[in-house]
Amino acid sequence: MYENVxxxxxxxxxxxxxxxxxxxxxxxxxxxxxxxxxxxLIVIDGHGEHAKPIKNNLIFTDWLKEINWLSIVRGNPSNxxxxxxxxxxxxxxxxxxxxxGASISVTKITKLRMEFWWKGITQTRIYKNKNQxxxxxxxxxxxxxxxxxxxxNNILHQLKGEWVxxxxxxxxxxxxxxxxxxxxxxxxxxxxxxGHNQVYGNxxxxxxxxLIPEKGATYKIVSGSTGLxxxxxxxxxxxxxxxxxxxEALDHVERAFFDWKKKWSLVxxxxxxxxxxxxxxxxxxxAVCYLIF
Numbered sequence: 154m155y156e157n158v159x160x161x162x163x164x165x166x167x168x169x170x171x172x173x174x175x176x177x178x179x180x181x182x183x184x185x186x187x188x189x190x191x192x193x194l195i196v197i198d199g200h201g202e203h204a205k206p207i208k209n210n211l212i213f214t215d216w217l218k219e220i221n222w223l224s225i226v227r228g229n230p231s232n233x234x235x236x237x238x239x240x241x242x243x244x245x246x247x248x249x250x251x252x253x254g255a256s257i258s259v260t261k262i263t264k265l266r267m268e269f270w271w272k273g274i275t276q277t278r279i280y281k282n283k284n285q286x287x288x289x290x291x292x293x294x295x296x297x298x299x300x301x302x303x304x305x306n307n308i309l310h311q312l313k314g315e316w317v318x319x320x321x322x323x324x325x326x327x328x329x330x331x332x333x334x335x336x337x338x339x340x341x342x343x344x345x346x347x348g349h350n351q352v353y354g355n356x357x358x359x360x361x362x363x364l365i366p367e368k369g370a371t372y373k374i375v376s377g378s379t380g381l382x383x384x385x386x387x388x389x390x391x392x393x394x395x396x397x398x399x400x401e402a403l404d405h406v407e408r409a410f411f412d413w414k415k416k417w418s419l420v421x422x423x424x425x426x427x428x429x430x431x432x433x434x435x436x437x438x439x440a441v442c443y444l445i446f
Contacts, residue, residue, distance in 0.1 A: 163264055164364070164372070164444040166192060171440035172402040174410050180214045180255070181378050181436035183402065184222055193226055194260040194440035198275045198378035200341065201348075204252030213245055213253045213348055226259070233259050234270045234357045238347065247350040254341055254348030258289065258376045262442050265366075267374065271358040273346040277376040279362065280396035285387075286372075289358055292345035294332035299344040299356075303334070306354055311335040315342070318419075318431045320386045326417040326431060370446040373398055375405065380437035384409045398443040405439045413437075 169192050171183035180199025185192070199214030211219075220240070229236035234257060241250070256273025269277055271289050278288040292299050294312065303310055313333040321327045333342045339349040345356045364372075373396050385391040394400055394408065413433040419426045 163366075164370075164446045166262070166264070167398060167443045167445050168401070169194065169262075169440070169442040170401040170403065171196075171438075172406045173436065173438040174406050175436045176380075177434040178436055181380070181438040182214075182218045183376075183378075183438040183440045185402070185440045185442065186223070188223060188226065190263060191226075192262040192442050193222070194258075194262070194277070194374065194376045194442055195222060196258050196275050196277075196376045196378055196438050196440050197255050197347075198257075198273070198380075198436070198438065199253070199255040201253040203249075204338070205248045208245055208249045213250050214255055216244070217255060217347070226261070230261070232270060232357065232359070234272060235355075238351070238355065241347060242351070245348075250348035250350055251338065252349075254339075254346040256292075256343060256346050256378070260374060260376055260440075260442075262374060262444070265364045267362040267364070269358070269360045269362075272356070273341075273343040275376070275378055276382055277374065278395070280373045280375070280392070282371055283393065283396040285392060285396075287360070287362060289360060291343075292356070292358065293343050294334065296344065302354065302356060303344060308336055308352070308354055313340065317383065318417075318433070319383045320412075320417075321420065322386065323388050323390060324418050325420050328419065328421040366446065368446060371398060372444040372446075374442045376440045377405070378436065378438040380413075380433075380435040381405060381409050381439050383435075384412045384433075398445070400441075402439040402441045405441070406437045409437050409439075 169185045171185040182197040184195040226233045256275040258271040258275040261268040279286040318326045336352040
């Protein structure tokens, strides 16, 4: 998908950063780096555990952290996730990723172009002048095109429900039902991801935003794992913080970590169930880049 956005002459890439805070699982990963004139942001949100023997005694999600990401983005700059998947098949052929997988987002930022690739529920958002401009769609049960893709490609699946907390207001958390997608012996709360013996297919999300010069515009790109996005909402305070170019990845992760530890007003099906803590154990990852025209 492509779209044009009015924006300036030549933007100045002010900065980029990444940060990951592990809680229980140590499966998240974030990275930001510059390669010649391009800025790359990578966020990985791992899940599950090996159901079969571990190849070379290296857990799949740890291997994702240790590979040479510069060689990945240079190996196929038009689709780095496709290049990564080919490497995974070579290094971890079935059944070596049985039971384990990861959601991933890869973002490439040049002076007048932003390009996004993703699989799963790791999301990237663009903020322009403190307003949300674009966000990648999630590969999950709520994405009707994704569910149609599974059916169209004869990927037989079952559904399993689970409840998770998600912020809906400055002081409120709502208990939402999510669906796990079961394909054979594999289970994930998404319709597309790395690992799981590739049973969910090879679909990769892709979107391009071309920037047209507009003097004075500011852009911020924020990529994050579910540990970040489930603790923010569309409240003005959250949008202000996410779009603020003075906030680096570390700031977003630390605020999310702090907010997960607070007491919240808990809501379910329109009913208020009082104030309490939520048992959140997910890792939190974030990578950001900001531009000024």
